[in-house]
Amino acid sequence: MTQDDNKEGIKGMANPGRYGIERIAYLLMRLTGLGLLGYFIAHVYETSNILRGRMGWDEFLAMTQTTEGHLFLVLVIGMCVFHTGNGIRIMLGHGGVGVGKPARPDYPYDPASQNYRHKIGIYSSIVLAAVAMMYGMAVMFGE
Amino acid sequence: MAQVSSIAEEQAPNPLSASKSVLLRISRFNPETDESNKFMEFSVPYQKWTTVLEAILDVKKHFDHSVAVRYSCRQATCGSCGMLINGKPRLACFTKISELNSDVVTVEPMNNFPVIRDLAVRFERLFDTHHKIKPFLIRDDTELESNEKEFLQSPEELENFIQFANCIKCGLCNSACPTMTTDSSFVGPQALAQAYRYVADSRDKGKDSRLDIIDESHGIWRCHFAGSCSQVCPKGVDPAMGIQFLRGYLLGFRS
Amino acid sequence: MKESTIMKIHYGTALASVGLVAVHILMRLTTGFSDSLSYENVLANYQSIPYVVMLELILILLAVHGFNGLRVILLELKQGRVYEKAVSYGCVVGMIALIGYGSRTIIMTNMGMS
Numbered sequence: 181m182t183q184d185d186n187k188e189g190i191k192g193m194a195n196p197g198r199y200g201i202e203r204i205a206y207l208l209m210r211l212t213g214l215g216l217l218g219y220f221i222a223h224v225y226e227t228s229n230i231l232r233g234r235m236g237w238d239e240f241l242a243m244t245q246t247t248e249g250h251l252f253l254v255l256v257i258g259m260c261v262f263h264t265g266n267g268i269r270i271m272l273g274h275g276g277v278g279v280g281k282p283a284r285p286d287y288p289y290d291p292a293s294q295n296y297r298h299k300i301g302i303y304s305s306i307v308l309a310a311v312a313m314m315y316g317m318a319v320m321f322g323e
Numbered sequence: 324m325a326q327v328s329s330i331a332e333e334q335a336p337n338p339l340s341a342s343k344s345v346l347l348r349i350s351r352f353n354p355e356t357d358e359s360n361k362f363m364e365f366s367v368p369y370q371k372w373t374t375v376l377e378a379i380l381d382v383k384k385h386f387d388h389s390v391a392v393r394y395s396c397r398q399a400t401c402g403s404c405g406m407l408i409n410g411k412p413r414l415a416c417f418t419k420i421s422e423l424n425s426d427v428v429t430v431e432p433m434n435n436f437p438v439i440r441d442l443a444v445r446f447e448r449l450f451d452t453h454h455k456i457k458p459f460l461i462r463d464d465t466e467l468e469s470n471e472k473e474f475l476q477s478p479e480e481l482e483n484f485i486q487f488a489n490c491i492k493c494g495l496c497n498s499a500c501p502t503m504t505t506d507s508s509f510v511g512p513q514a515l516a517q518a519y520r521y522v523a524d525s526r527d528k529g530k531d532s533r534l535d536i537i538d539e540s541h542g543i544w545r546c547h548f549a550g551s552c553s554q555v556c557p558k559g560v561d562p563a564m565g566i567q568f569l570r571g572y573l574l575g576f577r578s
Numbered sequence: 579m580k581e582s583t584i585m586k587i588h589y590g591t592a593l594a595s596v597g598l599v600a601v602h603i604l605m606r607l608t609t610g611f612s613d614s615l616s617y618e619n620v621l622a623n624y625q626s627i628p629y630v631v632m633l634e635l636i637l638i639l640l641a642v643h644g645f646n647g648l649r650v651i652l653l654e655l656k657q658g659r660v661y662e663k664a665v666s667y668g669c670v671v672g673m674i675a676l677i678g679y680g681s682r683t684i685i686m687t688n689m690g691m692s
Contacts, residue, residue, distance in 0.1 A: 185507075186444065188434045190655070192504035198411050199499065199551040206501055206549035210651060217644040224637070224676060228683040230624065231691070234617045241615060264596055271589055273548045276571040282486045282523070285559025293564035294550045319611050506654045538582045540662065545654055573582045574589075 202294060205302040209266055212259040219256050250320040257316040258309040265305030269298060342368045345420050347378050349390055350431040353440050362429070363387065369420045375428060376404050376415035379442070391441035399557050402493030406442050407431040412498040412555045433498040449494050452514040456536055458521060461529025480525040487520035487565050489558040496552035496562050508541035512552035512562035515543055519565035522572065534572055543570055584646060591643040598636045605629075624687035637680040645673040 188195075193210075196203035229240040243249070273279055273293075278301075280292025347367045352360035365386050367378045376394055383390050392415070395401040399417040408418050409425060412433055420428055436444035496512040497503050503511055518537055522530045537543040546566050553563040571577040605623070606614045613619060623629050649669040653662055 186432060186434060186436055186438050187507070188504040190505060192434060193501045196501075199549070199554055202548075202550040202554075203501065206547055209547070213644075213647045214651070217648055220640050220644055221676060224680040224683070227620075228679065230617075230620055230687050231683060237617045237620070245612070245615075260599070267592055268596075270548055271592070273567050274570050274589075275574055275576045276568045279564045279567045280561070282483055282564065282568075284482070285486055285489065285561070287559075289556065289559030291550065291553035291556065291559070291561040291563065293553050293561050293567065298550075319607065502654055506657065508657045509654070538580055540581050540653060541657075542581060544581050544585050545650070574586065 200294070201299055201302050205266055205305075208262060209270070212263040215259045216256070216263055219259075250317075253320060254313050254316045258313040261312040262305050262309040265308050266302060269301035269305065272301075273298060342370055344368045345378070345425075346427045347382060348427060348429040349379065349382065349441065350429075351390070351441050352432070352438055354438055360431070363390075371419070371421045373420050374416055375406075375408055375413075375418045375420060375423075375430060378420060378428070379415060379430065391439065391443045393443045400491060402491035405433050405444075405493040405495050405498065407433060407498070412495040414493060414495070414557045417557050433494060435498050435500070435503040436494060444494075446492075446494060449492065449497060449511070449513060452510050453492060453517060455510065456514045456518040456521075456533055457529060458517050460521065460524065460527045461532065462527065474526040476525055483525070484520045484523040487516050487523070487560055487562075490517060490520070490560050491558055493557065495555045495557060496560075499551040499555040500546075501549050501551060502545045502547065506541060506545060509545045510537060510542050512546065512566060515546065515569060516552075516560055516562035516565040519569040522569060523565075530572065534569075537569070538573055543573065546570075588643060588646050591639040591646075595636060595639040595643060598632055598639065601632065602636060621687065624684065625690075627688075630684055630688050633684050634681060637684070638677055641673045641676045641680075645669040645676075648672075 194207060196207045226240060226244065229236050232240075278295070278297040280295055283292070344366050347365045348362045349365070350360045351357075351363050365382045367381050369378060374397075376392075376397060379390065379392050380394075383392070392404065392406075394404040394416060396403070397416045399414050402414075404415040405412060406415055407413075407430065408415065409423055409427075409429055415430070430442060432438045432442050432444045436446070436449070438444055490513065492513065494513065496516070500509075500512050502509050515537060518533050521527050522533055543566060546563075548563060548567060550563045553561045556562065568577065608614065609619060624633075646669065649665055652665045652669075
């Protein structure tokens with residue numbers, strides 16, 4: 181702690197426990213976004229192996245078509261579905277949809293913007309991600 | 324004699340208001356002399372209605388008068404006594420110890436504000452950002468020049484912004500904001516909610532100039548609708564709602 | 579560019595890519611996951627003009643969205659004129675490089691140069 185800087189830093193951003201599911205969704209959105217960008221870059225590199233001909237493609241494919249590779253893809257599916265579902269919720273919120281209407285606040289001042297619609301949106305995104313991961317697992321490991 | 328007896332009766336233990344005690348941990352830090360903060364612990368008696376501020380003032384009175392704390396109104400109106408209470412930003416005068424359901428109460432200075440000493444923090448940046456969004460009615464004419472005596476407003480027009488006018492500038496929202504944990508340049512939920520308060524005011528004509536101010540790389544777009552600001556606001560301002568409505572103007576959903 | 583314009587692009591690329599990525603993933607399921615990744619199938623995908631156009635669009639949309647997201651996160655992590663300029667230009671360069679590299683694969687495979 182210094183005089184000029186009493187910021188929590190990344191630790192504060194990454195410690196969402198104090199502020200409910202909305203803050204957890206905020207953190208997950210960041211992590212899934214970074215994870216998906218990493219995967220996207222790797223995927224663009226991975227697919228460039230097609231330029232190495234059949235041998236090159238099959239060689240690289242063999243490296244990814246493993247149990248670990250499939251589990252990683254299942255994680256990517258989960259990240260993708262959560263990021264999409266929660267992203268749509270956030271976009272709607274950013275446009276002022278589902279954040280309540282201004283009104284004279286009454287004690288105990290429950291914030292209208294933190295309402296059940298957005299909570300349902302977050303939980304739905306998590307459930308959808310889990311379902312998509314299970315479906316992905318069934319497809320990849322079922323063959 | 325009767326008076327003394329009555330005082331004695333008042334001071335006698337009442338089973339309904341039996342005093343319990345709580346361990347109050349106060350963060351002590353002087354930036355001029357200390358490398359890091361340390362906690363001092365005090366066992367403080369409390370009643371059902373005792374606030375955290377009263378407990379801190381008890382410590383100042385009976386144990387250590389050097390504890391630095393800022394307070395004034397003791398009724399959640401002045402916005403002076405914001406601090407982290409058991410890890411969450413709250414007003415010390417508005418938080419009863421009994422509501423915390425804990426035998427230990429830890430008080431620390433608010434995050435994202437430079438510490439002056441112990442629990443007192445600097446508000447300069449909050450006031451600067453508040454000032455930056457022009458927190459006043461902007462229009463070319465004045466009430467004196469207008470034919471009418473005052474700028475009339477319907478109850479519906481008032482409802483659009485009155486919630487946001489409740490802000491007491493306590494800084495709890497800025498302390499809870501996840502962007503402010505790392506972004507020193509972010510304008511912050513307090514100022515953004517106040518920008519909406521004036522933009523939504525039917526008497527104000529300064530919408531475009533305010534939107535220009537907040538539409539920059541550390542402006543409104545650094546809010547990601549985590550909503551922590553609204554969860555800690557002690558006056559029900561709901562900054563997250565105001566910020567999303569304000570963003571609606573920039574996205575073309577509102578005019 | 580104004581931050582609101584950048585963020586409108588951010589939202590637009592997100593929405594557009596959702597539909598296109600869904601089609602891209604569904605294509606993996608039409609012939610079974612493993613079969614769809616066989617050399618012949620992938621080559622056939624790259625030689626279909628509508629699919630190539632879709633791949634190119636996905637590449638551009640996701641690169642713009644992803645690198646702008648990274649820029650936002652990095653701008654919030656640390657501040658300073660030089661750092662912020664480096665982050666902004668670095669993300670633009672990263673975005674262009676990724677689009678360039680991916681486009682090279684798409685165009686060369688489409689032209690039968692694999």
